[in-house]
Amino acid sequence: MSDDFQEIVFGGGLTVRVSREVAAEAEPVLAQLLADGVPAKLAAKDPTLWGPAAESEAAVRLGWVDTFERSRALLPQLAELREELGDLDHVVLAGMGGSSLAPEVISLTLGKRLTVLDTTDPGQVAAALRDRLDRTVVVVSSKSGGTVETDSHRRAYLQAFLDAGLSPAEAGRHFVIVTDPGSPLEATAREMGAFVLLADAEVGGRYSALTAFGMVPTALAGVDVAELLDQAEEFATTLTGDVDNPAFLLGAVLGAAARHGRDKLALVDDGSGITGLGDWAEQLIAESTGKEGKGILPVVVETPVSAGATGPDVLTATIGGALGVGAVPGSGVLPHVSVNGALGAQFLCWEAATAVAGRVLGIDPFDQPNVTESKQNTNKILDEGLPAAAPSFTEGAIIGYGDATSLEDALRALLGAAGEHGYVAVMAYLDRFADADTAKLREQLAAASSRPVTFGWGPRFLHSTGQYHKGGPQHGAFLQITGEVAEDLPVPGKPYTFGQLQAAQAAGDRQALAGRDRPLLHLHLTDRAKGIAQLLDAAGRIQPYKER
Known part of the structure; x- marks a missing residue:
């Protein structure tokens, strides 16, 4: 050793x-x-471990400690469901945060194909809708049953099945709903004629890997989920x-x-x-x-x-x-x-x-007190429209909003604003597949700043690091990237499109960060491919701080 x-x-x-x-x-x-x-x-x-203020929340959030035992009751249901849906071999998971991240890890690690849809980007949603629709089963996962992104995905897929000529009953067969008992989504699912599997109500979303949220989509994709439960039980x-x-x-x-x-x-x-x-x-x-x-x-x-x-x-x-x-x-x-x-x-x-x-x-690890702030801002913007903002510079395919007058100066200023103990967060409201090169920014900016740099796809990160951005130590510097929508997509039954929802989510998060007086640079790409290339080129030219 x-x-x-x-x-x-x-x-x-x-x-x-x-x-x-x-x-x-x-x-x-x-x-x-x-x-x-x-x-x-x-x-x-024992719910008293985190102090009196956290006790009531902890009392109903500790089911994850032994949920692997209760989850075994799902195994026969999953076997029957997989046989019933044997002709639907393309599994799409519509979920956010804890409802999607654990299944994604399971499928990637165990080599099974699972399409994870955790975005409001119209291009990414449209691409999913075009992919093997006739062979698709959509697993809609939402603990609360009210997640706006997940509800939008359900509406879009339901409309796509109907447009393909399926009857409402036939379309309902293409859905499996995972939610908590008594949630609004449970009632909706039964009205649709969808298959319903209820989750462990005493497990919070981010602790739900070994509950129905982690097991249902991966079992349908071909994972032996009993093996995961065996491993957890041994541990x-x-x-x-x-x-x-x-x-x-x-x-x-x-x-x-x-x-x-x-x-x-x-x-x-x-x-x-x-x-x-x-x-x-x-x-x-x-x-x-x-x-x-x-x-x-x-x-x-x-x-x-x-x-x-x-x-x-x-x-x-x-x-x-x-x-x-x-x-x-x-x-x-x-x-x-x-x-x-x-x-x-x-x-x-x-x-x-x-x-x-x-x-x-000395904190409660089971609540998320700041998550709703951006959601509330989003709802208000959807009702009232995007707030007006004047750009500070336009450079090639990039429009910048902030104090700097050029892209490179803006990036340098943002990195400097992180200080000696802070961090930089890159938040990209783009298509994480078509615009995947954007993620290269994380390492470039980390090398240039010698500071920790995180990268998150919006709105996915709002269900993850978004809580830390607002509730954690206030020494972050934030780069938000949005992009022009080439072809928008309506959200059936709603007065807005996916593109409008995505823009409202980005604007709502900007408002939440601005309210904390944190450094924020917003870059909008008028042409996504050209803008990403331009952005990577500018970031690559920034001399590392340690070499200055």
């Missing part, structure tokens, strides 16, 4: 390794948590222990590191068998901890050698299925933490660790 690591190995199907540096910081935190009996209380679903045996309890150790390390100034968490796929878990963990950690001016900012980093994986205020964590002790192969990166194990175990480990980190930070 490397002298740099304290290794924790156990029988729960997962290994956590922690560097001696962060283990030493966490030692007093671990001692206090043990003295308070936290492992046994968490395993017993659950470690949750009560004072030693060999990886989730407890990981949570203490996350919380202690944040208290010692490492409040950004770089999540790096180590290439050893788990794909995309960082995106799921990002929404879990950001939405759970980013509130009351506190929080841990997850930063999903492309590779172990990408800019932003390390830094003085960054805790570097690698994630994978199996990895030997030491640096990530071929990278030379020695992480502070590495977590390796089966996917079902990973889900439960990170959920429990996040709950423990919440206690260390």
Whole structure:
């Protein structure tokens, strides 16, 4: 074993390794948590762990601790449903946040095809509607039953099936609805004649990976979801222990590191068998901890050698299925933490660790007090129209709104506004497939600024890091990118289009950030392909701060 690591190995199907540096910081935190009996209380679903103010919320949000047991009741239903829908082999998941990110990780990791629709971009929605419609089953997932994006997707697909000549009853057969008991969506589903599977009501959306939200779409796509439950069950045996309890150790390390100034968490796929878990963990950690001016900012980093994986205020964590002790192969990166194990175990480990980190930070890890702000702004804008704004510059295919008079100056100013302890958030209200190159900005800006830079597709990130942006430490600098819509798409039964909804969501989020007096640069692409190329070129010309 490397002298740099304290290794924790156990029988729960997962290994956590922690560097001696962060283990030493966490030692007093671990001692206090043990003295308070936290492992046994968490395993017993004790709602008092996060203080009196959080008790009522925690009392109805701890089902994730043992949801793998109750989820087994779904297995016969899923087998029957898959047989019933055997002719529909193209599975589309319409869901946001926790309802879509876990299924996406499961399908990517286990090599099954699943189309995830978590956008309001009309181009991306239209492309999904054109893809194998006659063989499509749409899984509509919404815990509350009132998610505007998901409801819009349901309406668009229903209209597409009807336009293709299906009767209402025939169209209803193409839908599987996953929601909480008694939600408005349950009633709508039954009116449609859709298949309905009810979720575990005592599990919040971001903790729902092993509930119907994670299992239904992936089972329909061909995943053996019983194996995930088996992995979680094996791991659950470690949750009560004072030693060999990886989730407890990981949570203490996350919380202690944040208290010692490492409040950004770089999540790096180590290439050893788990794909995309960082995106799921990002929404879990950001939405759970980013509130009351506190929080841990997850930063999903492309590779172990990408800019932003390390830094003085960054805790570097690698994630994978199996990895030997030491640096990530071929990278030379020695992480502070590495977590390796089966996917079902990973889900439960990170959920429990996040709950423990919440206690260390003194926050309620189960609420999301600032998420509704942008939604309320969006609804008002849809009613009243987009607010007027005067551009500060027009350069090629880019219109800029801010204080600078050129693109390069605007980007430099934004990076500088992050300061020594802040971060930059890139928020792209675009098509994450057709406009995928936009994501290259994250690494470019991280290299130029030497600061942590996050990247999120809008409105997807609103159900993830959006809570942290508003409720967490107020030292973010924000780059919002919007784009001209080539061909809009109506939302059936609503007085607005997908393009108008997307623009209203972007404007609503700008208002929420502006109300906090945070640095914000809005760039609108009049031609998406040309604008993205222009933006990447400008970002690539910015000299790294450390070289100036």
